[in-house]
Amino acid sequence: MEQNNMAMKVENLTFTYPGAAAVSLKSVTLPIERNKITALIGPSGCGKSTLLRCMNRIHDVYSGNKYEGKITLYTRSGEKQNVLELKKENELIALRQTVGMIFQKPTPFPMSIFDNVAYGLKLSGIKNKTELQGRVEKALKGAAIWEETKDRLNDSAMGLSGGQQQRLCIARAVALKPEVLLFDEPTSALDPISTGAIEELIAELKSEISVAIVTHNMQQASRLSDYTAFMYLGELIEFDKTETIFLNPANKMTEDYVTGRFG
Amino acid sequence: MNRLLLNKIILLLSITSAVIGIGFLFWILITLAYKGIDSIHVTTFTNDLVNGGIRNLLVGQFTMALLATLIAVPLGMMAGIYLREYSGGGKLARVLRNLNDVMMSAPSIVIGVFVYAFMVAPFNTYNGWAGSAALAIMMIPIIVSTTDNMLSLVPQELREAGIALGGSKHKIIIQIVLRSAKIGITTGVLLSFARIIGETAPLLFTSANNQFFTMDMNEQFPSLTVSIYNLATYPDEQSRELAWAASFILTVIVLAINLLGRYATRSKKGK
Numbered sequence: 001m002e003q004n005n006m007a008m009k010v011e012n013l014t015f016t017y018p019g020a021a022a023v024s025l026k027s028v029t030l031p032i033e034r035n036k037i038t039a040l041i042g043p044s045g046c047g048k049s050t051l052l053r054c055m056n057r058i059h060d061v062y063s064g065n066k067y068e069g070k071i072t073l074y075t076r077s078g079e080k081q082n083v084l085e086l087k088k089e090n091e092l093i094a095l096r097q098t099v100g101m102i103f104q105k106p107t108p109f110p111m112s113i114f115d116n117v118a119y120g121l122k123l124s125g126i127k128n129k130t131e132l133q134g135r136v137e138k139a140l141k142g143a144a145i146w147e148e149t150k151d152r153l154n155d156s157a158m159g160l161s162g163g164q165q166q167r168l169c170i171a172r173a174v175a176l177k178p179e180v181l182l183f184d185e186p187t188s189a190l191d192p193i194s195t196g197a198i199e200e201l202i203a204e205l206k207s208e209i210s211v212a213i214v215t216h217n218m219q220q221a222s223r224l225s226d227y228t229a230f231m232y233l234g235e236l237i238e239f240d241k242t243e244t245i246f247l248n249p250a251n252k253m254t255e256d257y258v259t260g261r262f263g
Numbered sequence: 264m265n266r267l268l269l270n271k272i273i274l275l276l277s278i279t280s281a282v283i284g285i286g287f288l289f290w291i292l293i294t295l296a297y298k299g300i301d302s303i304h305v306t307t308f309t310n311d312l313v314n315g316g317i318r319n320l321l322v323g324q325f326t327m328a329l330l331a332t333l334i335a336v337p338l339g340m341m342a343g344i345y346l347r348e349y350s351g352g353g354k355l356a357r358v359l360r361n362l363n364d365v366m367m368s369a370p371s372i373v374i375g376v377f378v379y380a381f382m383v384a385p386f387n388t389y390n391g392w393a394g395s396a397a398l399a400i401m402m403i404p405i406i407v408s409t410t411d412n413m414l415s416l417v418p419q420e421l422r423e424a425g426i427a428l429g430g431s432k433h434k435i436i437i438q439i440v441l442r443s444a445k446i447g448i449t450t451g452v453l454l455s456f457a458r459i460i461g462e463t464a465p466l467l468f469t470s471a472n473n474q475f476f477t478m479d480m481n482e483q484f485p486s487l488t489v490s491i492y493n494l495a496t497y498p499d500e501q502s503r504e505l506a507w508a509a510s511f512i513l514t515v516i517v518l519a520i521n522l523l524g525r526y527a528t529r530s531k532k533g534k
Binding site for chain 1: 351418420421422423424425426427428429430431432434438439442443445
């Protein structure tokens, strides 16, 4: 029954970058619960982003990566698949439509606001204009950016502010109705006000979507997440409810890190 | 005090060098304008070379350069896309990039000789196709290098973002990466066009020249630059005046295309 509330599960994952002598992830096991926010924290270079990028296989943009272990994706329809076994390009495309990703720097495409959101939908084969318009509007509303953009949907997305661009990117990902969204330090390039807006948005998203978020900001992790994983040097040191990690961690290293004594 | 003195000396030296460099440029421009403008009449543009004008030469030069662009841009862009997006930056890519750099600095007369051997000698006649081919060979390495460089400026995150939305590699390259690099590549194309429109050596014994108006690329083809070379060596005053006029017009054309290329980039950056 445990699997009913599970969105993804990483088991004994070991990952090596092409040409690297040492592994970057050492036998990591991490559950991503459905409709919960799981934060990944740890000092730079500990493998948080590497782990996140395994989960939608975005590493495969570059060849020569080595995965060992298992990442299971439990879809809402009750199927489960091992993400690491996918080989064909169309299987990977389907995976990325189910498991979306938001990057550190906002990445608007050089096209209009509307086309940015419609782009992923068009890729997934939706051609009907009315349906596209409906889905774009819904996604922009879902990402709390509709009010700001409804009068200039045909303007270039490059004219938006950094925070708006990041929300547009979230809208773009949400439009595909993913089951999981991976956030790779989504606010580290933004000012505090935009950061607040994004955090609010992520908190709202979890009613529909399971979220994994990498962050350097400890307050963000404690404010936002239900579960927190602390990583260090490619290993997952401790995983627990966020409250426990921050108030009563089992591991000395975790305690030192969350209290700011090292990192 | 010593450092201040040294500072002043170096400042003086660099200003002098700058003045000398720019001075020559203006000297050329002013001489061309002084000698050229006087020799330009309405008939310069309406008559063909045989009647003392350059109409057929302008049309011929542009025809060959445009055809060369039509050949070089798709080939060069595809090669640049391969180098940046598909080669993975391995050994082959390094060798190709180096070869391309060598090609870019190849003496244009050598390219002319090469094309002569393959497209002129076997047919026993100078022809416009050979001229276009020689210009295209000059242009391809410039386009390859521009495309390669402009694609390298597109942030990697943009490609990843496209892939993360469920795009396939070729779609992301065409619909997003090329689109981001569009302005830079267009500028590169314009600048390389400006570069080949003024070339003489590759045309000297490929297209050669034609006094009459023709659009038949199978025969000797009218060329503005080759005509300047010829006219300047003729003894009569009229021919030399026409050479000045043609030189001035060519310079204005090249300058205009260059400015257009630079302006296109700047207006985009300002946005």
